[in-house]
Amino acid sequence: MWDLLLWVVLACGTALLVAVPLTGLDNEARWPLELGGIWVDARPAPIAHQGGYDTGTALVRRGCIGDPVREVQALLLQCGYSVPDVDGFFGLHLESLVEDFQADHGLLADGVVGPATWERLRYC
Structure with a gap:
């Protein structure tokens, strides 16, 4: 029962x-x-992670700077990835981390943060 x-x-x-x-x-x-x-089915919904910098889903890739990049960096940290600094610069190291994250979560590992990657980052 x-x-x-x-x-x-x-x-x-x-x-x-x-x-x-x-x-x-x-x-x-x-x-x-x-x-x-x-x-x-009354299971609680997963809680979205927030880095506190940006809540959008803009396309972010190598060469981008600013709050959307800081958000990616902060979310990767929350998901257990080793981001050395939340500095708002999307360089080669961050691109490599994004590719690792994408591969680990069954996404196309292109290093570009688009809608599917944002979704996985916020609910990893």
Whole structure:
């Protein structure tokens, strides 16, 4: 049998029913859940990383400078890559790190930070 933690959250004038599985028979939480004939997948959404410099998805590549590059550098740091400095300059070393990140995450390893790479960087 499932042990569920249910509560109602009042946010912005709207009540939401939140279901959180405590454990299954083998102490593993299982998703999705069936609640009253309705299948619910109430897992929390992943939290996006933010470097605090830029929130856009502009194309960033070698030779670029500024806050979008700082954002790439900060996100790579948060994802566990060894960025020596968050200086806002996209040089050969950063291009190599971006290619490594892309290869590690199943992306085309071209060293260019486009929409797919931004998405993976923010949710690595």
